Structure formats: structure tokens, C-alpha cells
Amino acid sequence: MPPHLTPPDWLVRTLKPQRAAGVPWAAVTRAAIAMSAPLAVGLATDRFAYGALASMGALSGVIGDTADAYRMRVFNIAVPQLFGAVGVTVGSLVFGQGWLAVIVVTAVALVSGMISTIGAVASVSGLLLLLNCVVGAGLPMPGDWWLAPLLMTSGGLLVLLLALLAWPLRSKVPERAAVAATYRAVANLLEAAGTDALTYAETRLAVTQSLNQAYDLVLARRTLAHGRNPELVRLVSQLNAVTPIVEAAPAAHHAGAPLPPGVPDAVRLLADTIASGRVPKEAALDLPEAPDPASRAVDHALRHAAEVASRRGDADFTNVDDRLGRPAALRVRARRGARNVLLSGASWRYGLRLALCIGIAQALVSIVPVPRSYWVALTITFVMKPDFGSVFSRAVLRALGTAAGLVVAAAVLAEVPMGWWDVPVMMLLAPLIPALTPRGYGFQTAAITPVILLLSDILNHQGTALLWPRLLDSLMGCAIALVAGYLLWPESWHTRxxxxxxxxxxxxxxxxxxxxxxxxxxxxxxxxxxxxxxxxxxxxxxxxxxxxxxxxxxxxxxxxxxxxxxxxxxxxxxxxxxxxxxxxxxxxxxxxxxxxxxxxxxxxxxxxxxxxxxxxxxxxxxxxxxxxxxxxxxxxxxxxxxxxxxx
Incomplete structure (x- = not known):
């Protein structure tokens, strides 16, 4: 390709799909059922609009269905649904109120932005609070004021119910799988020791990420458990036991010679043991002779980990805290989060940035007649999400993803008659959201766009007339986010x-x-x-x-x-x-x-x-x-x- 036609490096990196571990089939199945079932019930009871509202709530549940541990799914899905119910209630109360709606939605944006900086669950809660408020202020809701929040919350809780069906049979499986994955990552690290420096560095990063995820999962569950839980104690002990192996890996790498294959194989054997949940009678590792100090360090660390893995009912209740310190109780973390929201300069700055963008959008669509104007603010809300990456790249991906999604939506709205055919179509479109989300924000946008347009058409009966306003509103939202949420704030375009x-x-x-x-x-x-x-x-x-x-x-x-x-x-x-x-x-x-x-x-x-x-x-x-x-x-x-x- 000629140099003048070569796209810039930053654009190539922005558009490059992210690596995905595979299709999350359980999440795909939940999305298909949770988003199509309300439509079927609505049609069967001659309340199609009610079914569409419940499916909208299920959409938010599908987006938040990202946790591995079952207890964390309760927080990741249920808590944001409560904030979403408040948002749609506030928005519907100011529907059609002109400048009062502008002021209220802008104030909600400030609160949403500030609480979004606390953590992952608060971030999703702030997102749903603002999203549903914008939808409530921009769309006439059927029925009494309490019906829309009830239906949307019910749709989200349906996703949670489906996610928890296997809890009695698999209550400890996600945590064990995370610990086992950490051991396998450490095995890869030992395999890379003494080889290429770049390979070793990338493998060590994978170990760090795996340790972070495993500690977060296990300790999040432990803070919710009452009293001493031997299974949790054992899992944390096994995580702590892998630390000496991780510490010995740099010594083996600096020794300059690869370790014998039996060493990483022994770690993988421990990983399989942990994943299965069985406790061996004794530690039985077939390790090669350790001729130098680095090899001896790895040998000692492996034998210690094997000893920890072989403990049965005598789980050690001491030294079982995360190497980052004992996890705080939920009430302590809630108190810290509230203090950070009120006193943190970063919290106020992000809240003001988001409020400024939403305020401009709401004021603009109040002055200029824009069909389905609430999409402008919806676009800004997604683009300005604080923990989703660069605002600039998200704006670019949002515009491209919307354009791609509109192609699918055009075919659906033009060829599929409204009614029972919408149910199988939703069963095909909804699973694309969890399947494509790991690939990147642009792919997620392309998957969500036809779903939202299909549900909007059920509520508004506008067909393909929705397509052009949808693209126009998205481009307007991206432009406002880029100017008022990015270029006007030097901190956003200076690297930290x-x-x-x-x-x-x-x-x-x-x-x-x-x-x-x-x-x-x-x-x-x-x-x-x-x-x-x-x-x-x-x-x-x-x-x-x-x-x-x-x-x-x-x-x-x-x-x-x-x-x-x-x-x-x-x-x-x-x-x-x-x-x-x-x-x-x-x-x-x-x-x-x-x-x-x-x-x-x-x-x-x-x-x-x-x-x-x-x-x-x-x-x-x-x-x-x-x-x-x-x-x-x-x-x-x-x-x-x-x-x-x-x-």
C-alpha cells in the first residue's frame, strides 16, 4: 500500500479487534432467552409494548452479566437495576417538561458521573441511572408512572435468575477455576523462564492479571461469607502458596537456562487438582533434580504449593489474606466510596465533564427539532464511560459500530413484519451482544444497535424511518463528547x-x-x-x-x-x-x-x-x-x- 494511503497507527490500533478467549455460550443462551421471552409474553397477553420495556431491562442485565462468581453476579446485575429503576422514574416524571427536563437530566448526569468513579458495580449503576433517565425523559412510557421501572427491573432480574440457576450445583466452581487458571499461567511463566525476554515479559503480565482476577473473585466472595469457610480458606491459601513460585521465576529466568519440562508440568498437575476440587492424600510431585540455587528455589516453592493443595480438613486459618492486605468489609468499602465521591477531585471533574456534555445535548435537542433526540444523550453516556478507555477512540468506534449496526437493522425493519416474527429475530440478535462484546467496543455497538432499534420500533411503530435519525443522533452525540468531553479538558489528551x-x-x-x-x-x-x-x-x-x-x-x-x-x-x-x-x-x-x-x-x-x-x-x-x-x-x-x- 502506498505510504500516503496507509492509515495512521493510532487508527489501526483503535479498529483492531481484541483477543477473545472464546464464545461465552452460557451468557449467549441467557441473552437469547431473557430478551425474547418478554416479547413472547407481551404478544400472548396483547401487551407488546410492555414486553418491549421488559426486554430493554433485560438488555441492561445482559450488558452487566460479566462476573464469573455467582455472588458477584448478584451485585453486578441486581444493584444496577435498582439505580436504573430510579433513573427511568425520574426521567418519566419530567417527560415533556422542556427546560425542567434539561436541568433534571443534567443533574442526574453529574451524580451518575461521580458515582461511576467508585468501582465496577458503581460504574454500571451510574451508567444505568443516566441511560434510563434519558430514555424516560425522551420516550412516553405506557401505563402508570410505576409500571415502566417495574417492567424494566423485572427484565434485568430475569437475566439474574437465569444466571443463578446453576448456583446450587456450581457454587464454588468459578473461584476454583480462577485459582487453577492462575497456576496454569504460572506454569507458562516457568516454561518461558530462560527463553526470549519478550515472551517472558508477556507471560509474566498474564500471571499478574490472572492473580488479580483470582484474588478479586475469591476475596469478594469471602467478604460476603459469614464466619470461617474452609473451602474459601483453602482457595486463598492456594493462591498465597503460588507467590513463592512467582518470586522464584525471575531467578530462574536470570539464570539463562530453560527449566526442565517436568517443572511446569508439575504446576499444571496442581492446577488440574485444584480445578477438580479433589484433595489428594499426599503431595506427589515428580520433579527433576535441582542443580543450582534458582532451580532449588523453584523446587522448594513447588513442594510448598503441593503441600498446601493436599490439606484436607486442617485448612490453615492463619495467613490466608490477600497479599495486598485483608479485604475490607462491605460497609467499610461503602463508606470509603461515599467519601471518595464527595471529596475526590477526579470524581467531581468527571461528573462535571459528563454533566456538561449531557446538558449541551439536552439543550440542543430542546432548541433544534431532532427526531428521537434522546439518542444523542444515550450516545454521550456510552462514549464518556470513565472505565471503558479513551473517549476519542470510543467516539470513533461508536460512529463506526452504529453504521454497521444500522445495516443489520435496516434489513430487519424492512423485511420482518411486526409481531410474532420479532421473537425469533430477537433470539438471533440478542446473543450477538455477549458474543461480540469481548472483541471490542465497536463490535458491541454494532450488536446492540439493531436490538435497540427493534425494541424502539415496537414502542414507536416507525420502521425504517428510525434509521437516519439514529445515525444522525449518534454522530451528534459523538461530536459533543469529542469537543465538550475531550478537547476542552487538557487532562484527557495528556498521557498520565x-x-x-x-x-x-x-x-x-x-x-x-x-x-x-x-x-x-x-x-x-x-x-x-x-x-x-x-x-x-x-x-x-x-x-x-x-x-x-x-x-x-x-x-x-x-x-x-x-x-x-x-x-x-x-x-x-x-x-x-x-x-x-x-x-x-x-x-x-x-x-x-x-x-x-x-x-x-x-x-x-x-x-x-x-x-x-x-x-x-x-x-x-x-x-x-x-x-x-x-x-x-x-x-x-x-x-x-x-x-x-x-x-
């Missing part, structure tokens, strides 16, 4: 990678001091390492988001990548050095540790001040012996400082 990376570098300095300090506290060291890898995982996610931004943001973000990798290598080298000390190597003296930590803090200060370091010392003078245990750490620190140095 530098500040976050500076914090990670400073935390790395503390990790170096903790790893080789006078006080021996394995739990504190493990917590620091877990926090570091979790923070670096967030930085990687932020980096990927920034790459989808147009110049100059994307190019500025790309410049940070070598330093992100360098910091990860420093953490790995520190962990490997600690493993060597634990298995017989001479510990570094305090002066050497202090010097390395000081170099890292100097780098962090320079990054925070957005200043380029004037000089980087490749050697460390008399900081320590050249063959000491921290030699590799010093080399990685020097490389990181060299990356930040002027060219």
Missing part, C-alpha cells in the same frame, strides 16, 4: 503514564529496601511486590489506551514504553536477588541497598518534575562488589536512568 510510572519507580525503591532490609517480613515484601506488579499492569493498560489517541498523545505515550519495561526488569531483578540470598548468596550491605534505592528515588523525582536527568552514572563507584547479588539490579537501574537521560 509519566506520573504513574514515577510512583511505581518510588515504590520500587521501597521494595529494594524491604527486600534486603534488616527486618525480615515476608508478608510485607510479598504485598509490596504484588502492589508493584498490579500497578505496572495498570500502567500497561494506560499505555495501550494512550496508543489509540491521535498525535501528539499517542507518540508521547510510545516514548514511555522502554522505561516501563525497564522498571519491570528492575522489580524482576530485585526479586531474583532476594531468592538468591534466601538460598545461600551473600546479602548486600546497607550502603549498597541505600545507594540503589537512592538512584531509583532520584529517577522518580525527575519523572514527577517532568525534567530530564542531567547525567546517568553507568557505574556505581564503590556502591558494591561487581559480582555481588545486587549487580544485576544496579545494571537494570542504570539502564532505566539511561533511557530517561538526554540524547
Amino acid at each position: 503514564i509519566g506520573d504513574r510510572l514515577a510512583d511505581a519507580v518510588a515504590d520500587t525503591a521501597g521494595y529494594v529496601e524491604c527486600a534486603f532490609g534488616a527486618t525480615e517480613d515476608p508478608a510485607a515484601r510479598a504485598r509490596m511486590r504484588r502492589r508493584l506488579y498490579r500497578d505496572l499492569s495498570v500502567i500497561r493498560t494506560e499505555f495501550q489506551r494512550a496508543l489509540t489517541e491521535p498525535p501528539p498523545t499517542g507518540k508521547r505515550a510510545a516514548a514511555w514504553w522502554p522505561l516501563v519495561v525497564a522498571v519491570e526488569r528492575i522489580v524482576d531483578a530485585t526479586t531474583a536477588a532476594r531468592v538468591r540470598v534466601r538460598h545461600g548468596a551473600a546479602a548486600p550491605d546497607t550502603v549498597e541497598v541505600t545507594h540503589v534505592a537512592g538512584q531509583l528515588r532520584e529517577l522518580a523525582d525527575g519523572l514527577r518534575a517532568s525534567e530530564i536527568l542531567e547525567e546517568v552514572r553507568a557505574d556505581f563507584g564503590g556502591a558494591g562488589p561487581q559480582d555481588g547479588v545486587l549487580e544485576h539490579v544496579r545494571q537494570e537501574v542504570a539502564a532505566a536512568r539511561a533511557i530517561a537521560a538526554p540524547r
Whole structure:
């Protein structure tokens, strides 16, 4: 392709489909049943519009049906439905009220934006609060004021009911599967140790993400359990037991030679044991001989994990908290969330951004006659979602996804007669939402668009006349979000990678001091390492988001990548050095540790001040012996400082 016809890199990254693990067949089946059944009941009772409202509620339940653990599904689906009921009630009360509707919907947008910054469940709750308020203010609802929220909530709860049908038989399966997946990810990490550096780094990132997901699932369930639950204790113990293996992996990687195949195979055997839920009578691992300190560290860690996996009724109720600390109770987290909403500057800024965009949209459609004008605000609500990625890329994907969805909707509205034929059509269209959502936001939009248009046609009987207004309103919403929600806010088009990376570098300095300090506290060291890898995982996610931004943001973000990798290598080298000390190597003296930590803090200060370091010392003078245990750490620190140095 000629260079002048080659699309820019940021656009290619934006349009590239995301990797998906596979089709979530259970979610696909639930979507087909939950969204078509209300339509069938509505037709059978001659209340087709009521069935369409219940299907709209089921649509929100399908979008929120993302949790693996059954208890979390209750929160992810039921709690947002309550907020959605409040939203549609408030919106319907101001329907047709002119500027009063503009003020009320804008105020709801402010509240929605602020609570969306608390967490995942609050984010979906804020989304439904605003979405349903916009729909209620833009569409005449059939029946009394309480009927629409009741029908929409019932549709969402139908999705929840279908999701919980297997709970009595599979109550512990999602948590066990998550822990087993972590062990398999660790097995892949040991398999990659001593091989290609890029492969090892990508595999270690997968381990971090798997650990995060497993801890979140297991500990979320544990905070809801009353008293000590032996099964949960065992799962957390098994997760904690994998930490020494993860710590030993960098030492094996720095040794430069791949581990024998029997080592990762042993970890996969433990994973299969955990996934099955059976407890072996004794730990039986066929491990090869460990000839060097790194191999011995892996061997000891594996045998410890096998011992933990073989415990039956004597589950250890001590040391069973997440390596990030004991999870807070629900009331404590609720109190923290409320405090963050009221006192957080980020919460207020996002709430004001969203309120400004919604206010402009509502005011514009009040002045300019736009058919089905509520779609403008709906588009803004989806595009401005705080935890869904770049506003810019989402606006682009929203426009393209809507256009693709309209092609399908045009065929459906033109060829399918309204009535019983809508039920099988919905059974075909609804499953596309959970099937395509993992592929990316554009695919999700393309799947949702024909579903929403089909339900809107049942309520308004406009047929293909809905298509052009739908595209026009979406483009208007994207334009408002880009200008009022993106370009007018400098923080949205300046990358935050530098500040976050500076914090990670400073935390790395503390990790170096903790790893080789006078006080021996394995739990504190493990917590620091877990926090570091979790923070670096967030930085990687932020980096990927920034790459989808147009110049100059994307190019500025790309410049940070070598330093992100360098910091990860420093953490790995520190962990490997600690493993060597634990298995017989001479510990570094305090002066050497202090010097390395000081170099890292100097780098962090320079990054925070957005200043380029004037000089980087490749050697460390008399900081320590050249063959000491921290030699590799010093080399990685020097490389990181060299990356930040002027060219």
C-alpha cells in the first residue's frame, strides 16, 4: 500500500479487534432467552409494548452479566437495576417538561458521573441511572408512572435468575477455576523462564492479571461469607502458596537456562487438582533434580504449593489474606466510596465533564427539532464511560459500530413484519451482544444497535424511518463528547503514564529496601511486590489506551514504553536477588541497598518534575562488589536512568 494511503497507527490500533478467549455460550443462551421471552409474553397477553420495556431491562442485565462468581453476579446485575429503576422514574416524571427536563437530566448526569468513579458495580449503576433517565425523559412510557421501572427491573432480574440457576450445583466452581487458571499461567511463566525476554515479559503480565482476577473473585466472595469457610480458606491459601513460585521465576529466568519440562508440568498437575476440587492424600510431585540455587528455589516453592493443595480438613486459618492486605468489609468499602465521591477531585471533574456534555445535548435537542433526540444523550453516556478507555477512540468506534449496526437493522425493519416474527429475530440478535462484546467496543455497538432499534420500533411503530435519525443522533452525540468531553479538558489528551510510572519507580525503591532490609517480613515484601506488579499492569493498560489517541498523545505515550519495561526488569531483578540470598548468596550491605534505592528515588523525582536527568552514572563507584547479588539490579537501574537521560 502506498505510504500516503496507509492509515495512521493510532487508527489501526483503535479498529483492531481484541483477543477473545472464546464464545461465552452460557451468557449467549441467557441473552437469547431473557430478551425474547418478554416479547413472547407481551404478544400472548396483547401487551407488546410492555414486553418491549421488559426486554430493554433485560438488555441492561445482559450488558452487566460479566462476573464469573455467582455472588458477584448478584451485585453486578441486581444493584444496577435498582439505580436504573430510579433513573427511568425520574426521567418519566419530567417527560415533556422542556427546560425542567434539561436541568433534571443534567443533574442526574453529574451524580451518575461521580458515582461511576467508585468501582465496577458503581460504574454500571451510574451508567444505568443516566441511560434510563434519558430514555424516560425522551420516550412516553405506557401505563402508570410505576409500571415502566417495574417492567424494566423485572427484565434485568430475569437475566439474574437465569444466571443463578446453576448456583446450587456450581457454587464454588468459578473461584476454583480462577485459582487453577492462575497456576496454569504460572506454569507458562516457568516454561518461558530462560527463553526470549519478550515472551517472558508477556507471560509474566498474564500471571499478574490472572492473580488479580483470582484474588478479586475469591476475596469478594469471602467478604460476603459469614464466619470461617474452609473451602474459601483453602482457595486463598492456594493462591498465597503460588507467590513463592512467582518470586522464584525471575531467578530462574536470570539464570539463562530453560527449566526442565517436568517443572511446569508439575504446576499444571496442581492446577488440574485444584480445578477438580479433589484433595489428594499426599503431595506427589515428580520433579527433576535441582542443580543450582534458582532451580532449588523453584523446587522448594513447588513442594510448598503441593503441600498446601493436599490439606484436607486442617485448612490453615492463619495467613490466608490477600497479599495486598485483608479485604475490607462491605460497609467499610461503602463508606470509603461515599467519601471518595464527595471529596475526590477526579470524581467531581468527571461528573462535571459528563454533566456538561449531557446538558449541551439536552439543550440542543430542546432548541433544534431532532427526531428521537434522546439518542444523542444515550450516545454521550456510552462514549464518556470513565472505565471503558479513551473517549476519542470510543467516539470513533461508536460512529463506526452504529453504521454497521444500522445495516443489520435496516434489513430487519424492512423485511420482518411486526409481531410474532420479532421473537425469533430477537433470539438471533440478542446473543450477538455477549458474543461480540469481548472483541471490542465497536463490535458491541454494532450488536446492540439493531436490538435497540427493534425494541424502539415496537414502542414507536416507525420502521425504517428510525434509521437516519439514529445515525444522525449518534454522530451528534459523538461530536459533543469529542469537543465538550475531550478537547476542552487538557487532562484527557495528556498521557498520565509519566506520573504513574514515577510512583511505581518510588515504590520500587521501597521494595529494594524491604527486600534486603534488616527486618525480615515476608508478608510485607510479598504485598509490596504484588502492589508493584498490579500497578505496572495498570500502567500497561494506560499505555495501550494512550496508543489509540491521535498525535501528539499517542507518540508521547510510545516514548514511555522502554522505561516501563525497564522498571519491570528492575522489580524482576530485585526479586531474583532476594531468592538468591534466601538460598545461600551473600546479602548486600546497607550502603549498597541505600545507594540503589537512592538512584531509583532520584529517577522518580525527575519523572514527577517532568525534567530530564542531567547525567546517568553507568557505574556505581564503590556502591558494591561487581559480582555481588545486587549487580544485576544496579545494571537494570542504570539502564532505566539511561533511557530517561538526554540524547
